Amino acid sequence: MTRNELIGNILKKKSFLCVGLDSDISKIPSFLHGTDDPVFEFNKGIIDATADFAVAYKPNIAFYESRGASGWVTLEKTVDYIKGNYPDIFTIADAKRGDIGNTSKLYARAFFENMDFDAITVAPYMGKDSVAPFLEYPGKWVILLALTSNKGADDFQYHPDEENSLYKLVFRKSQSWANEENMMYVVGATRADMLSDIRKAVPDYFLLIPGIGAQGGSLDDVVNYGMNSKCGLLINSTRGIIFADNTRDYAKSAREKAHELQSSMEARLVKQGLL
Numbered sequence: 107m108t109r110n111e112l113i114g115n116i117l118k119k120k121s122f123l124c125v126g127l128d129s130d131i132s133k134i135p136s137f138l139h140g141t142d143d144p145v146f147e148f149n150k151g152i153i154d155a156t157a158d159f160a161v162a163y164k165p166n167i168a169f170y171e172s173r174g175a176s177g178w179v180t181l182e183k184t185v186d187y188i189k190g191n192y193p194d195i196f197t198i199a200d201a202k203r204g205d206i207g208n209t210s211k212l213y214a215r216a217f218f219e220n221m222d223f224d225a226i227t228v229a230p231y232m233g234k235d236s237v238a239p240f241l242e243y244p245g246k247w248v249i250l251l252a253l254t255s256n257k258g259a260d261d262f263q264y265h266p267d268e269e270n271s272l273y274k275l276v277f278r279k280s281q282s283w284a285n286e287e288n289m290m291y292v293v294g295a296t297r298a299d300m301l302s303d304i305r306k307a308v309p310d311y312f313l314l315i316p317g318i319g320a321q322g323g324s325l326d327d328v329v330n331y332g333m334n335s336k337c338g339l340l341i342n343s344t345r346g347i348i349f350a351d352n353t354r355d356y357a358k359s360a361r362e363k364a365h366e367l368q369s370s371m372e373a374r375l376v377k378q379g380l381l
Contacts, residue, residue, distance in 0.1 A: 107196055107224045107245060109287050112312070115161050115194050116337050120372035120381060123364060124162035124198065124314065126344030127152065127184065128169050133349055135356050145170075145177075149184045151357035152348050153192070159361075159368035162196040162340050163188055164314075185221050196340075197224045198314070202251065203240075204229035210239040218243045225249050227292060227314075230276055234283055241284050248284065249314050252276050252291040253300065277307040286310040290340075293332070301331035309334060316342040325367070329374045337380060343367060 116122050127149055134148040141147045153163065165184060170177035188197055203213040203226060217223045218240075225247035228237055240248045253273040280289065290312040293304060304313070315328050325341065333339055347367075351359030375381045 107247075109312075111194075112161070112196055113336050115196070117375075117381065119159065119161055119368070120375060121159050121161055121368040122337055122339045122341055122371055122375075123160045123367050124164050124196075124340045124342040125152065125156050125160045125347055125364065126200070126316070126342050127163055127165040127348065128344050129165070129348065130169055131173065133352070135352050135354065137354060143176075143180055143183070145173075146180045146183050146187075148348075148356075149180075150187060152360050153184075153188060155357040155361035156347065156364040157192045157195065159364040160195060162198055162342075164198040164200050164342055164344075166200040166344075182221055185223060189222060197222075198249065199223040199226040202227050202229050204232055204236045206232065207235045207239060210236050214240045214243065218246050225290070227251060230280060234279075237280070237283060241288060247288050247290060249290040249292055250276060250280055253293045253304070274307065277304070281308070286312070290314055292316065299327070299331065301328065305332060305334065310336075310338070312338050312340060314340045314342065316344075325370055325374070329378070333374070333378055335380075337375065337378075341367075341371070 129145045129148055131145055134144060138144040138147050165181060167181070170181040173180070185197055188195055199217045199221070201213070201217060204210065205213065214226075217226045226240060227249045228240055228251070230237055230250045237248060237250070240246070277291070283289070291308060291314070293301065293313045293315055294317045301313075313332055315332065328339065328341060343363075347360050347363045350356070350363045372381065
């Protein structure tokens with residue numbers, strides 16, 4: 107998917123919502139456990155209910171690979187279902203890969219060739235040669251971890267001399283590897299007050315923002331500090347949507363929560379003059 111196609115879908119749907127498919131088998135409604143593939147049935151219900159309001163889906167790979175071979179089958183079926191039924195929706199493998207070049211080549215093949223994801227999250231801390239194999243695929247995206255919202259981010263991502271903080275070095279260095287047509291950055295929503303400076307560093311790049319809702323991030327703050335002239339945001343919500351209800355009405359509840367977020371996003375797109 108190209109950058110212009112992604113932007114066009116944001117404007118068409120009046121939404122920059124990414125729904126996280128972190129489908130924990132221990133949390134899905136119990137009535138699904140009698141089906142052949144409970145997590146896939148759960149994912150289908152969520153996808154069908156929210157596709158009107160979402161521009162992206164982001165499965166966290168840990169929830170699938172932790173189940174062994176059957177989990178990988180579920181993941182592949184989920185991606186195929188999205189591609190077959192909602193081909194305009196951007197798919198992100200939240201895999202946080204990044205290793206020496208030969209290994210990264212195989213990771214890239216797994217997620218871009220075998221499963222046809224549009225994008226993958228990558229840890230950049232082994233440098234350019236660990237990221238480059240993911241950038242060899244036309245039409246595919248790399249989403250670099252830059253500034254995360256977890257407590258442990260303070261251990262390495264910051265520095266007493268702010269200009270030498272690791273996350274700022276990631277922004278500066280990585281822009282020589284790729285451009286805004288095939289690279290994005292992960293920035294946690296709970297760091298929204300830092301988005302103004304981040305936008306100065308990467309004014310034209312998309313930012314994938316996790317942490318809205320259950321993690322305490324504010325949609326208003328993210329938009330105020332982080333939106334650019336093309337929107338430039340994919341805001342992820344997971345638990346607040348997919349686990350909004352644990353009954354047979356789980357998909358209906360997920361749709362209602364996704365619609366609420368999409369309506370808020372539409373209002374902000376209008377306010378920013380993008381609609």
